[in-house]
Amino acid sequence: MLFNNFFDKEPLNYLEAASLYGVVSQGRYNVAMLEILYNHAQDEELKGLIKEALSTQTKALIDQSEEMLQESGSQIPSLTFRRRTLHKRPLAIDPDAKLSDAEVAIAIGTMAKAAQTAMLAALHQSYQLDIAMMYRELLDKGLDWDYKLLQLMLKRGWLPRLHKACH
Numbered sequence: 001m002l003f004n005n006f007f008d009k010e011p012l013n014y015l016e017a018a019s020l021y022g023v024v025s026q027g028r029y030n031v032a033m034l035e036i037l038y039n040h041a042q043d044e045e046l047k048g049l050i051k052e053a054l055s056t057q058t059k060a061l062i063d064q065s066e067e068m069l070q071e072s073g074s075q076i077p078s079l080t081f082r083r084r085t086l087h088k089r090p091l092a093i094d095p096d097a098k099l100s101d102a103e104v105a106i107a108i109g110t111m112a113k114a115a116q117t118a119m120l121a122a123l124h125q126s127y128q129l130d131i132a133m134m135y136r137e138l139l140d141k142g143l144d145w146d147y148k149l150l151q152l153m154l155k156r157g158w159l160p161r162l163h164k165a166c167h
Contacts, residue, residue, distance in 0.1 A: 024077050050104075
C-alpha cells in the first residue's frame, strides 16, 4: 500500500505524458474521420455505432486524457480539426466518390483496432493507477463495441462467413 501511495502521488513520467499527448492528438483526428464516415454511411445501425464510437469512446478518452495532462501541468496539444455536422439525411455525394457502408464499417473497425493497440501499449507503460484504469475501462468498452460492429458486418454480409473445418 505504501508503494502504491508513493506512485499515486508521483507526477506523470515522460512515457505517460507522451502517451496521453498522443492519445489527444490522434483522438482529435479520429473524431474528424468518424464525422466524415458518419456522413458517408447509409445504414442506420452503422450510423448508431459511429455515434457511439464518437461519444462514449473517442471523445471520452480525449476528455479524460486532457484532464490528466492539465492536472499534471503538462501541455495539451494545440492540433485541432474542423467540426463537421452529422447529417440526418444522406448527402448527395457522387457514387464514385462515396464510400459504401461495407467500406465505412471496415474503416471504423480498422481505426478501432489501431486505437486499442495504442491504448494497450500505453497501459503497459503506465505507473499511475488512474491512467491504467482509464485505459483498461475504455479498452473493455472498445472490445464490446468491436463485437457489435462485427455482428452488424456479418448480419449485413459485409464480411464473409467462414466455414469451419471439420476433421
